[in-house]
Amino acid sequence: MDSQVEQTPHEKHVFPPSPEFRDAAVAGPDLYAAASTDRVGFWADQARELLHWHTPFSRTLDWTNPPVAKWFDDGELNVAYNCLDRHVESGNGERIALYWEGEPGDSRAITYAELTADVKRAANVLTELGVEAGDRVAIYLPMIPEAIVAMLAVARLGAAHSVVFGGFSADSLRARIDDAGAKLVITADGGWRKGKVSALKPAVDAALEPRGDLPAQDTVTNVLVVRRGENEVGWVEGRDIWWHDAMAAAEPEHQPLAFPAENPLFILYTSGTTGKPKGILHTSGGYLTQVAFTHRNVFDLRPESDVYWCTADVGWVTGHSYVAYGPLANGATQVLYEGTPDTPHSGRWWEIIEKYRVTILYTAPTAIRSFMKLGRQIPERFDLSSLRLLGSVGEPINPEAWLWYRHVIGADRTPIVDTWWQTETGAIMISALPGVTEAKPGSAQVPLPGISVDVVDDAGTSVGQGDGLLVVTEPWPSMLRGIWGDEERFRETYWSTFGDRYFAGDGARIDEDGDIWLLGRVDDVMNVSGHRLSTAEIESALVAHHFTAEAAVVGASDDTTGQAVVAFVIIKESQKADAEATDVAAELRSHVAKQIGAIARPRDIYVVAELPKTRSGKIMRRLLRDLAEGREIGDTTTLADTQVMRIIGDKVVR
Ligand code: ATP
Numbered sequence: 101m102d103s104q105v106e107q108t109p110h111e112k113h114v115f116p117p118s119p120e121f122r123d124a125a126v127a128g129p130d131l132y133a134a135a136s137t138d139r140v141g142f143w144a145d146q147a148r149e150l151l152h153w154h155t156p157f158s159r160t161l162d163w164t165n166p167p168v169a170k171w172f173d174d175g176e177l178n179v180a181y182n183c184l185d186r187h188v189e190s191g192n193g194e195r196i197a198l199y200w201e202g203e204p205g206d207s208r209a210i211t212y213a214e215l216t217a218d219v220k221r222a223a224n225v226l227t228e229l230g231v232e233a234g235d236r237v238a239i240y241l242p243m244i245p246e247a248i249v250a251m252l253a254v255a256r257l258g259a260a261h262s263v264v265f266g267g268f269s270a271d272s273l274r275a276r277i278d279d280a281g282a283k284l285v286i287t288a289d290g291g292w293r294k295g296k297v298s299a300l301k302p303a304v305d306a307a308l309e310p311r312g313d314l315p316a317q318d319t320v321t322n323v324l325v326v327r328r329g330e331n332e333v334g335w336v337e338g339r340d341i342w343w344h345d346a347m348a349a350a351e352p353e354h355q356p357l358a359f360p361a362e363n364p365l366f367i368l369y370t371s372g373t374t375g376k377p378k379g380i381l382h383t384s385g386g387y388l389t390q391v392a393f394t395h396r397n398v399f400d401l402r403p404e405s406d407v408y409w410c411t412a413d414v415g416w417v418t419g420h421s422y423v424a425y426g427p428l429a430n431g432a433t434q435v436l437y438e439g440t441p442d443t444p445h446s447g448r449w450w451e452i453i454e455k456y457r458v459t460i461l462y463t464a465p466t467a468i469r470s471f472m473k474l475g476r477q478i479p480e481r482f483d484l485s486s487l488r489l490l491g492s493v494g495e496p497i498n499p500e501a502w503l504w505y506r507h508v509i510g511a512d513r514t515p516i517v518d519t520w521w522q523t524e525t526g527a528i529m530i531s532a533l534p535g536v537t538e539a540k541p542g543s544a545q546v547p548l549p550g551i552s553v554d555v556v557d558d559a560g561t562s563v564g565q566g567d568g569l570l571v572v573t574e575p576w577p578s579m580l581r582g583i584w585g586d587e588e589r590f591r592e593t594y595w596s597t598f599g600d601r602y603f604a605g606d607g608a609r610i611d612e613d614g615d616i617w618l619l620g621r622v623d624d625v626m627n628v629s630g631h632r633l634s635t636a637e638i639e640s641a642l643v644a645h646h647f648t649a650e651a652a653v654v655g656a657s658d659d660t661t662g663q664a665v666v667a668f669v670i671i672k673e674s675q676k677a678d679a680e681a682t683d684v685a686a687e688l689r690s691h692v693a694k695q696i697g698a699i700a701r702p703r704d705i706y707v708v709a710e711l712p713k714t715r716s717g718k719i720m721r722r723l724l725r726d727l728a729e730g731r732e733i734g735d736t737t738t739l740a741d742t743q744v745m746r747i748i749g750d751k752v753v754r
């Protein structure tokens with residue numbers, strides 16, 4: 101391992117697919133060939149092959165009015181029919197769609213036939229409550245099967261959902277309900293988190309009541325409440341309805357109607373890592389095409405035999421594309437887990453993998469690093485031999501974490517796909533294909549077939565090889581169609597920088613093999629004595645040191661260098677004693693200088709117990725920058741733990 105952990109973006113170390121994996125792989129090099137011959141035609145083929153169209157499309161792409169693309173726009177389909185009924189009709193109704201695992205250990209196995217029946221009833225319930233095509237429904241639920249049922253029932257009616265992560269407060273919920281103009285809220289009494297019931301209904305009640313300067317919420321007419329936590333809840337007669345009562349009373353049959361491909365499917369707010377969340381709008385046909393395509397090919401999916409598990413909450417885009425829509429469109433069997441990774445014990449995830457013989461695991465670097473921090477002896481207690489593919493999403497994965505993931509979780513056997521994408525892109529854009537690409541730890545590598553990206557300088561010129569800004573140069577099927585209710589912000593944020601090329605907001609490097617490395621957000625890029633430095637690269641160097649479990653790097657203004665590198669690090673449990681006997685800051689500073697160069701040497705290093713993260717687990721560097729520069733801390737509404745900034749602040753004595 102030792103030579104491997106020294107790897108930085110400048111070094112080369114690749115893991116080719118094994119011959120067995122390659123020979124049996126779902127996706128081969130022919131996909132790249134087909135897409136490069138006729139990119140738009142390639143997507144038309146995927147749309148026809150992967151989906152059922154009630155009315156076939158004749159126009160594939162209309163890009164005459166950028167930045168709003170129309171894909172397959174004279175075609176019609178029903179998204180829920182594609183995710184459910186057609187699998188039942190083709191004889192796969194008895195296949196398990198969801199292995200649901202509740203946090204307290206209760207579980208349910210739900211077949212495609214059962215899930216279809218539930219969604220039909222739920223669609224009838226929503227119709228009774230007045231939900232029609234074009235309406236918006238807010239969903240505020242824990243990770244229970246009803247979350248999936250609710251999303252698909254809304255989609256079945258041609259309405260749009262806005263899923264709000266269950267950890268958000270009444271204020272955040274209110275803002276999202278207002279922004280979308282939701283007619284209905286679907287929630288639960290509560291859900292299980294960290295060994296106890298965490299109530300949800302009170303936040304909904306509070307969100308709908310007058311708040312501060314806001315009058316009572318006036319677009320929501322009903323609240324549907326799933327019973328899960330069995331906790332006492334307040335009740336507004338005439339407005340609130342128990343889900344189970346309504347479902348029992350509903351008609352079981354429901355005929356899905358066909359809706360235009362560009363019918364809105366959902367609004368979803370970004371994580372808010374860099375600022376105020378944006379209400380991203382996605383539509384139906386193009387979105388479903390690209391999530392089905394990527395889910396099948398990036399994860400090498402065999403629906404008849406795989407057990408797939410994506411650990412993301414349905415409140416995030418990963419939970420939309422790779423829990424709800426991609427896997428179900430492909431008829432996959434998947435695990436859905438309600439709770440936290442450490443309840444009731446820190447091996448819970450590995451226990452679930454062992455129990456269901458999970459074959460494909462898709463998770464985030466923040467989770468991997470937290471398992472590394474605890475040590476390999478925990479996963480080693482479980483049988484993880486069913487795993488055959490691992491995926492990562494959400495942040496750059498440091499080579500050190502990549503190697504640990506493959507070695508400890510994947511037994512040095514499984515390919516790893518590092519998938520770059522965003523709420524805005526709707527589906528994976530940059531990733532290895534596991535049977536084709538030689539995997540390079542830390543690099544997201546290559547655009548998928550049918551996707552065109554580039555790395556450009558500030559003037560928009562291709563850098564060829566080197567550092568710059570990531571852009572998507574051609575429209576793609578699952579691209580956002582706008583920011584809900586804010587066309588100006590949509591144009592300004594993504595399209596004002598490089599015309600009709602999409603500006604992703606991430607810095608990137610193209611190496612000598614043409615592989616792409618994500619360097620961190622443009623908002624976080626540091627400029628030290630005229631050199632642009634990457635947060636991801638310095639963090640990876642810090643994490644490659646045996647002391648460090650996690651690191652966050654920011655640029656703070658500095659009188660001599662313009663900006664200086666300031667690092668916040670968490671020490672591994674197993675290294676705490678050694679670290680205490682050492683001058684950690686000096687050791688890590690010289691380590692970074694050795695790995696990257698003296699220019700990247702942090703001016704300050706703070707050893708901390710936690711890092712500020714969004715509720716989706718991403719590091720919020722802008723708050724650390726506020727701290728490092730002695731400013732008042734900015735907007736923390738999407739922070740997972742609001743205490744954390746105070747605790748870190750105590751370390752930074754200025
Ligand atoms: P906001 O846009 O509100 O600041 P956010 O960007 O965190 O929030 P998401 O859409 O959830 O919201 O995250 C997308 C971002 O996550 C990407 O722009 C990128 O910075 C990062 N990201 C996702 N996957 C990867 C990956 N595999 N490698 C590197 N970075 C990634």
Ligand code: MG
Nearest residue numbers: 370374522605
């Ligand atoms: Mg973003």
